[in-house]
Amino acid sequence: MGTTQLETVQEPKYWHLKTVLSEALDSDFAVGEILPNERELAARFGVARATLRQALEQLELEGRLHRRRGVGTTVAPPRVGVAVSTGRHDWTGGEADEAWQSVDCESAPAPAAIAATLNVGGEEPLHIVRRIRLSHGQVVAAELLYVPSSSVPELSGIDAPSGAARARNVVRELHRLGLDGQDRSVELGSARADDAKELDRLPGAPVLVVTTRYLAAGGTAAVSVATYRADTCRLTFGDSGDLEISHSAEERVAS
Amino acid sequence: MGTTQLETVQEPKYWHLKTVLSEALDSDFAVGEILPNERELAARFGVARATLRQALEQLELEGRLHRRRGVGTTVAPPRVGVAVSTGRHDWTGGEADEAWQSVDCESAPAPAAIAATLNVGGEEPLHIVRRIRLSHGQVVAAELLYVPSSSVPELSGIDAPSGAARARNVVRELHRLGLDGQDRSVELGSARADDAKELDRLPGAPVLVVTTRYLAAGGTAAVSVATYRADTCRLTFGDSGDLEISHSAEERVAS
């Protein structure tokens, strides 16, 4: 079986395939357009389905494709810019269209790594607030916000011990605290089952994990771990305006 | 072939495998220790090698494993924190142990997306400086810095048209310009062949692409596209000190 014979066969098939597909996406397809199914594409390019899938996975990782079981593979729109740090110090991470939405709250001990950062005992229960972040009507991030009881002393014990209302109360009390600064880190991860569900992705989907330490009154007042969809999001950290660089050619929009 | 019989087989095998392996890594292995080879691991867990590899890929994506062809699979050390934004405005992105190193420079037209951001014609050649970033003696990032000629007018025409010396000169001239601010974005990508080579990874390896727009004299003075190894790096954006949260349990070091 000659791999289309002569010339540069030192490049993996799936890599070459990815390049070919990528160029085809730029020139022959519009955003939202649906591609032929995997079995047909594999046959068309003369490769096994697994090989074709390897190329598609790469393109999905780069945010060029969107694959949904039972539906098909579509051309993804350019990634949306999501402001993570605006220079201002606030607890929302954005506003208006770009806001966080409190979903739930429970009292439980934090994971060891979080507890250490917060300087609390590993057994001591604290408020764990779950929030999601919407952008353009889509969920782009799921977050767990760890708040020691000592950071929100005014919180009434009469509140419900959990639920969205409680979550909003915790965040509100946190606002009162003021904010001296924040440290952030970004790393690649894979979505846990619960986060994947919120993000409408399969478990293990690639995510950008943003860990933020909120500083107030000379200490760490809270820690948040936010997981952003890596396929659809471009995180922005602006001193000023937005950064608009598209890594692909111009896009057309499907009618 | 019963999948170890009764109970929860609604979870993909590779996902369950990943969990089991992850726990084993925490409890039974030291950093740097070498794992049994894939064929043996697959046999040990009673799955096909492809399935085992799916689990290993996830763990590598999370920075828990390091796989090298011809060598084996080893337990990776915790990700290194790399300061991307220190609050200060400089052209190095860090200092001392964490510095950039100019490698090469050429004159060529920029990609369309970059040219648009810089407000230069798509045909007009500009300085393209290649730099690499070292941390703890390892290459953690490869960068292309796009500098319009108008940003470095003093640059002597007598300079060599390319090479490391020329690269250093461009950066030095850039320093003179001062810096009003910078916009950044972070997104997931896969390494191009040239970047992969610098990073000692295979093409397509997951990378964090940091795009920075340098603002000076009321305009965009330069744009840089830096690709960081996603497997080994945690990008930090600090208002102040460092953020030290380990997502895995305590580590032991192999003797």
Add this chain to the structure above:
DNA sequence: TAGTGGTCTAGACCACAGT
């Protein structure tokens, strides 16, 4: 129900690192 992508298998051969 029909069609899609997701998972899994049991092989095979290749490229590379170390000896």
Add this chain to the structure above:
DNA sequence: CTGTGGTCTAGACCACTAG
């Protein structure tokens, strides 16, 4: 050379979506 991970094949079945 041997052993490792990387690529590739040609099937099979499953879970999900939509008509």
